[in-house]
Amino acid sequence: MESYEQPVLSVRHLNKQYGSGCVNCRASRGGRLIKNYCPVCSTVYACRDISFEVQAGEILGVVGESGSGKSTLMQCLYFDQSVSSGEAYINSYKSGRENIFMASTQQQRYIRNLMMGKVYQNPVMSLKMNFSAIGNIADKLIAAGNRNVREMEARGKELLEHVNIPVYRVKEAPGNFSGGMQQRVQIAKALSNNPPLLLLDEVTTGLDLSVQASVLDLIKKIQRQLQISMVIVSHDLGVIRMLADRTVVMLDGRIIEQGLTDQILEDPQHSYTQQLVQSLLI
Template identity: 70%
Template sequence: MHEEPILRIDHLNKTFGDGCAHCQQSETYEMKINYCPYCSTTYACQDISLELYSGEILGIVGESGSGKSTMMQCLYFDMDVTSGGAYIKDTEVEEENLFELSSQKKRYVRNYKYGMVYQNPVHGLKMNFSSVGNIAEKLIAAGNRNVSEMEAISKRLLESVHIPPYRMKQEPRNFSGGMQQRVQIAKALSNNPPVLFLDEVTTGLDLSVQANVLDLIKNIQRELGISMIVVSHDLAVIRMLADRTVVMLDGKVIEEGLTDQILEDPQHAYTQQLVYSLL
């Protein structure tokens, strides 16, 4: 029996601009990459379809501007899509297009089904709240009102991402980049989401700190069996984490397959270039 995906994305499109007669006839007119020089419309995501299965890590790799972070922001409802669908395995919203849900139902999906770790911790954390307070904020959004229970959950999660007890009441603005990312991961895990999004989580971190964060992600995935979508421009990160990999270029998926297969036998010229630059 074929396994049902936990999250399915169908023909996702995200366009910045209204388009014009030139770029809307793209069969006959070649756009400059994914940008129309006539009307300045950018086609950030073009007809993206993906499936994420239970307990797997799906890697999305591509250079800056390939549309991978835009796709993540659309999935997490930080941005409206232009067209397309997303479907999650959940009795509350079974077979409903997530992009077309009411704002109340979108909040439900964000609070119970999704966790998000942003490239820049400023987008995922309130820098002037304590670390415990940041996690409590997510728990309150999901309806928890028991203060001592929220404090216990927050401390347990911060411990699991190696934040020392004496720093748990401190504000993330006083932390290093690596520690801020670990607090974000703890916050994202607070409601046991079945799906976790990680957007360029190691960018800008020292190599040793990167390795610690990647180890932490791998251990969390092993212990909790969460499904993850990991976005990176760094194939080394994808190689360490991902079971399957999708390669994006100019807003399109150009290659996908098992990570080992893509690393050992890349088909597309761009993927070959990425792989050989890693060797």
């Protein structure tokens, strides 16, 4: 199969658990769990048998309540955490034939720096608050092997302008910026090496409504202009409705429903998804 026909990202049977498990939770295939927690051995099954694909230029939404496993999923995809088992393939890495979870630490760094960008809920996780905004972008470029100062400065200014950071503030530290501006710097940093895939984890949580709207508009604009593939995690179905082409619904570490976003909004099948949609209509 040609690479352009492959999904940009393919995830198969991803599992992440905290704890070794016991007869109670292993033998019953989760039947004796309380949500995704084993009361006998205290093992938490954060992600259970997660499989999905992201196509070229597509935005995939992942929605679910706190504790559903959606942020753990994002941490596993970006190598912030190791998986317990499972596979993931990126079509631009070794023609999509090698499981990135089995790659060496050095290769995983290479994938992070060149093939993915991530925007965290808390900008402190991504940005160095005592560096300048443009210095944060240079940091990502240097990690990918760039050593040309002029090129990095030009690229930094271009990206910060792209996300509407005023030119006179590019050498200012993000610690002085508002939450919305910090998210914009994060987005610019994540885009610095033209990755084919962008991961966004609860990027509007904690922002004022007007700031949320401007960040969401920026994400839509970037996706239209760059045709980049995105995975967007949110507990807010309104955010997913605005951005996502397809949606995955998670509950207690599992995918309980997935499909076209319009389909899920108009005809939700699972009772939990029905509650989510109903809350959106109230």
